[in-house]
Amino acid sequence: xxxxxxxxxxxxxxxxxxxxxxxxxxxxxxxxxxxxxxxxxxxxxxxxxxxxxxxxxxxxxxxxxxxxxxxxxxxxxxxxxxxxxxxxxxxxxxxxxxxxxxxxxxxxxxxxxxxxxxxxxxxxxxxxxxxxxxxxxxxxxxxxxxxxxxxxxxxxxxxxxxxxxxxxxxxxxxxxxxxxxxxxxxxxxxxxxxxxxxxxxxxxxxxxxxxxxxxxxxxxxxxxxxxxxxxxxxxxxxxxxxxxxxxxxxxxxxxxxxxxxxxxxxxxxxxxxxxxxxxxxxxxxxxxxxxxxxxxxxxxxxxxxxxxxxxxxxxxxxxxxxxxxxxxxxxxxxxxxxxxxxxxxxxxxxxxxxxxxxxxxxxxxxxxxxxxxxxxxxxxxxxxxxxxxxxxxxxxxxxxxxxxxxxxxxxxxxxxxxxxxxxxxxxxxxxxxxxxxxxxxxxxxxxxxxxxxxxxxxxxxxxxxxxxxxxxxxxxxxxxxxxxxxxxxxxxx
Amino acid sequence: xxxxxxxxxxxxxxxxxxxxxxxxxxxxxxxxxxxxxxxxxxxxxxxxxxxxxxxxxxxxxxxxxxxxxxxxxxxxxxxxxxxxxxxxxxxxxxxxxxxxxxxxxxxxxxxxxxxxxxxxxxxxxxxxxxxxxxxxxxxxxxxxxxxxxxxxxxxxxxxxxxxxxxxxxxxxxxxxxxxxxxxxxxxxxxxxxxxxxxxxxxxxxxxxxxxxxxxxxxxxxxxxxxxxxxxxxxxxxxxxxxxxxxxxxxxxxxxxxxxxxxxxxxxxxxxxxxxxxxxxxxxxxxxxxxxxxxxxxxxxxxxxxxxxxxxxxxxxxxxxxxxxxxxxxxxxxxxxxxxxxxxxxxxxxxxxxxxxxxxxxxxxxxxxxxxxxxxxxxxxxxxxxxxxxxxxxxxxxxxxxxxxxxxxxxxxxxxxx
Numbered sequence: 001x002x003x004x005x006x007x008x009x010x011x012x013x014x015x016x017x018x019x020x021x022x023x024x025x026x027x028x029x030x031x032x033x034x035x036x037x038x039x040x041x042x043x044x045x046x047x048x049x050x051x052x053x054x055x056x057x058x059x060x061x062x063x064x065x066x067x068x069x070x071x072x073x074x075x076x077x078x079x080x081x082x083x084x085x086x087x088x089x090x091x092x093x094x095x096x097x098x099x100x101x102x103x104x105x106x107x108x109x110x111x112x113x114x115x116x117x118x119x120x121x122x123x124x125x126x127x128x129x130x131x132x133x134x135x136x137x138x139x140x141x142x143x144x145x146x147x148x149x150x151x152x153x154x155x156x157x158x159x160x161x162x163x164x165x166x167x168x169x170x171x172x173x174x175x176x177x178x179x180x181x182x183x184x185x186x187x188x189x190x191x192x193x194x195x196x197x198x199x200x201x202x203x204x205x206x207x208x209x210x211x212x213x214x215x216x217x218x219x220x221x222x223x224x225x226x227x228x229x230x231x232x233x234x235x236x237x238x239x240x241x242x243x244x245x246x247x248x249x250x251x252x253x254x255x256x257x258x259x260x261x262x263x264x265x266x267x268x269x270x271x272x273x274x275x276x277x278x279x280x281x282x283x284x285x286x287x288x289x290x291x292x293x294x295x296x297x298x299x300x301x302x303x304x305x306x307x308x309x310x311x312x313x314x315x316x317x318x319x320x321x322x323x324x325x326x327x328x329x330x331x332x333x334x335x336x337x338x339x340x341x342x343x344x345x346x347x348x349x350x351x352x353x354x355x356x357x358x359x360x361x362x363x364x365x366x367x368x369x370x371x372x373x374x375x376x377x378x379x380x381x382x383x384x385x386x387x388x389x390x391x392x393x394x395x396x397x398x399x400x401x402x403x404x405x406x407x408x409x410x411x412x413x414x415x416x417x418x419x420x421x422x423x424x425x426x427x428x429x430x431x432x433x434x435x436x437x438x439x440x441x442x443x444x445x446x447x448x449x450x451x452x453x454x455x456x457x458x459x460x461x462x463x464x465x466x467x468x469x470x471x472x473x474x475x476x477x478x479x480x481x482x483x484x485x486x487x488x489x490x491x492x493x
Numbered sequence: 494x495x496x497x498x499x500x501x502x503x504x505x506x507x508x509x510x511x512x513x514x515x516x517x518x519x520x521x522x523x524x525x526x527x528x529x530x531x532x533x534x535x536x537x538x539x540x541x542x543x544x545x546x547x548x549x550x551x552x553x554x555x556x557x558x559x560x561x562x563x564x565x566x567x568x569x570x571x572x573x574x575x576x577x578x579x580x581x582x583x584x585x586x587x588x589x590x591x592x593x594x595x596x597x598x599x600x601x602x603x604x605x606x607x608x609x610x611x612x613x614x615x616x617x618x619x620x621x622x623x624x625x626x627x628x629x630x631x632x633x634x635x636x637x638x639x640x641x642x643x644x645x646x647x648x649x650x651x652x653x654x655x656x657x658x659x660x661x662x663x664x665x666x667x668x669x670x671x672x673x674x675x676x677x678x679x680x681x682x683x684x685x686x687x688x689x690x691x692x693x694x695x696x697x698x699x700x701x702x703x704x705x706x707x708x709x710x711x712x713x714x715x716x717x718x719x720x721x722x723x724x725x726x727x728x729x730x731x732x733x734x735x736x737x738x739x740x741x742x743x744x745x746x747x748x749x750x751x752x753x754x755x756x757x758x759x760x761x762x763x764x765x766x767x768x769x770x771x772x773x774x775x776x777x778x779x780x781x782x783x784x785x786x787x788x789x790x791x792x793x794x795x796x797x798x799x800x801x802x803x804x805x806x807x808x809x810x811x812x813x814x815x816x817x818x819x820x821x822x823x824x825x826x827x828x829x830x831x832x833x834x835x836x837x838x839x840x841x842x843x844x845x846x847x848x849x850x851x852x853x854x855x856x857x858x859x860x861x862x863x864x865x866x867x868x869x870x871x872x873x874x875x876x877x878x879x880x881x882x883x884x885x886x887x888x889x890x891x892x893x894x895x896x897x898x899x900x901x902x903x904x905x906x907x908x909x910x
Contacts, residue, residue, distance in 0.1 A: 315518075316517065319517075324524065324526075325649070334519055340518060427516075430516075
């Protein structure tokens with residue numbers, strides 16, 4: 001199942017280790033130089049006279065990413081006042097660590113820890129006092145639901161993991177970390193249920209994370225592009241969501257979730273086409289209601305990809321298929337329009353995309369303007385100026401609005417690009433080329449794989465599954481996990 | 494340039510060669526709604542009339558075309574339909590499209606001539622003309638028919654033809670006469686094809702003695718409205734018109750022909766007890782008639798038993814005879830009705846056996862199973878030997894009689910005392 005990956009020439013990581021110099025004076029001087037202490041304003045170094053061994057201790061940290069109260073409470077005061085024999089006795093913080101290479105020292109300082117050098121010792125002590133700033137947990141903005149939990153991920157790994165653990169209280173829920181980036185080392189946390197997840201998929205993901213060869217991967221949005229198999233494909237192969245409940249649901253089915261400290265979303269893999277097609281609310285609503293909204297979404301999917309193209313094909317090549325009344329209406333309105341019909345359609349589709357793009361980028365204070373101008377241009381004015389015919393407004397508004405039924409942002413782009421491909425295809429030879437383009441589109445989707453899982457499974461090829469693809473069964477009748485993932489435990493009970 | 498770039502360039506330029514092969518914009522076409530066929534001056538030449546819909550009339554665009562005619566009718570001499578369209582382009586601005594044509598009007602003169610099947614033949618050859626186009630035979634010249642037809646309620650001509658034919662076919666006074674059926678029956682060479690009969694001319698001198706639906710187009714005594722009348726049918730034998738049938742006979746044909754759908758019709762016939770009055774019925778063909786053929790292979794003789802189950806709803810009893818509650822009178826009524834309709838049917842069958850020598854009911858369908866293969870069937874010869882000599886018995890059977898929402902009429906003696 002797992003594709004043999006291209007054997008990339010692995011760059012041997014420069015894993016040279018430099019021991020800590022027992023001559024502490026020299027050591028701290030070189031460290032200061034390394035961090036450009038003179039010009040780097042938030043780099044702090046303090047000297048404390050330690051009570052228990054009557055020697056100097058040197059503290060290094062970034063003041064901007066640590067909790068200074070915690071330094072006072074947990075480090076400085078114990079060192080100044082407490083008695084004991086070793087640092088381990090005196091500093092009782094749970095994250096206390098002894099490190100012995102310079103590389104570790106640098107990593108720890110960068111990730112918000114305090115590193116303590118004791119005079120004359122060839123080791124250093126590190127304590128985690130990191131406090132990266134982040135937002136509070138807020139409602140999901142882009143994947144809102146009416147029925148279901150409202151909270152969304154925020155830009156903090158700890159908070160995000162806690163949001164997931166809240167929903168899965170399972171001892172087998174594992175969070176492992178791997179590091180990506182050569183210059184700036186970032187943690188990527190993999191979350192999965194150890195006795196469900198397919199080991200091969202897990203190994204594949206870990207291997208790909210190791211193979212990322214770049215200076216810095218700042219967030220999961222960038223990570224997605226480093227991980228995916230086909231960067232030029234129009235289909236997304238990794239699911240991106242900001243909803244912890246969504247993530248939890250996929251973890252329970254045997255998927256793997258990737259989190260990073262600086263992203264308010266997670267990546268879920270491996271996935272299929274139907275993952276993008278579904279919304280978590282389909283499952284939160286009752287059987288009938290959920291399936292109803294699935295039907296609406298199918299209609300929306302069909303309309304948004306095909307309606308403009310079908311209109312072009314019918315009007316330019318198969319006018320005998322249009323009812324005569326409608327055709328006379330179109331004809332009479334088109335008699336004063338200067339452009340060929342396909343240009344008309346493209347003008348309106350492009351105008352809609354422009355307004356949509358501008359609507360996202362426009363400062364929110366100017367938001368209402370876009371609505372007014374957009375409605376005026378797209379609606380009445382363009383028709384009255386005889387630039388387009390009124391029916392085009394209906395067609396493009398329908399295809400534009402129905403695209404919002406596809407809630408997933410990635411698939412939404414797929415659908416919008418597809419629409420333009422279909423319109424142009426329909427312009428060549430009508431229904432013949434339109435159907436040809438549709439066929440190629442489906443064939444391409446069928447040829448894709450996401451981390452070894454066929455993109456159109458469990459429909460083609462067929463797998464045993466919870467039967468939650470286009471429609472879903474009643475929740476109590478779902479017996480299996482998705483078979484295409486080959487989970488260790490197929491049964492859901 | 495690399496191989497890849499060349500490939501991309503090649504792929505993108507390739508579609509340009511297709512040049513959008515048969516693409517045509519909607520506004521570059523003229524839509525013919527009705528086609529008329531008349532005799533030309535020489536033998537083998539015809540006058541083709543195209544009735545073209547004006548798209549600007551009837552649209553919501555307020556500024557456009559409000560003073561224009563809803564249709565334009567042009568006539569041109571030619572030898573076949575398609576070449577005539579290209580000749581017509583010398584004065585019609587756009588490409589003439591026959592895709593949306595609703596009817597073909599043939600003048601009776603052409604229909605009765607030997608050349609009709611030759612000129613209509615091309616309709617089966619060109620894909621533009623649909624199989625569902627209805628054939629109408631007009632008493633006058635087709636061009637005159639199309640010009641004089643001025644519907645007042647439906648501005649757009651195609652709407653008029655669509656509604657007019659649809660409703661007239663539902664009531665059964667005109668046959669279902671699409672082009673596909675014409676070729677099917679004509680090439681089957683066994684039955685008679687019925688085309689729609691229509692005219693815009695009014696018969697002035699007809700005595701007004703006819704009752705109910707026993708009219709031909711043009712004979713209906715009416716006032717006001719569009720001069721066009723669709724009534725009755727033109728009988729085609731072997732691709733040539735031989736006779737006409739009245740609306741009532743056409744109804745009987747529709748009842749006896751299982752391949753035609755007819756839902757309900759209103760009829761009136763003389764009251765059996767007070768013959769000066771008429772009784773009004775709603776006749777409903779609830780289930781298909783059963784055509785049962787017994788074929789004697791040696792004598793090449795067939796006996797045909799037809800059972801027609803039907804339902805009646807009485808909608809008017811102007812004589813105020815108490816048919817609802819008086820069983821005797823009710824039986825009389827039913828008997829009289831069945832007798833009347835059976836007599837009329839037998840009359841029609843005798844006429845078709847003796848005069849036409851073939852049947853307009855498409856009954857050859859039910860004899861085919863008695864033959865081993867096509868040559869045997871052709872040897873049996875339905876329309877020359879079997880049908881004219883067949884013993885035919887038609888039995889109408891009343892399945893249900895209802896009296897509308899009120900059983901009793903006003904008691905006339907008590908009202909007028």
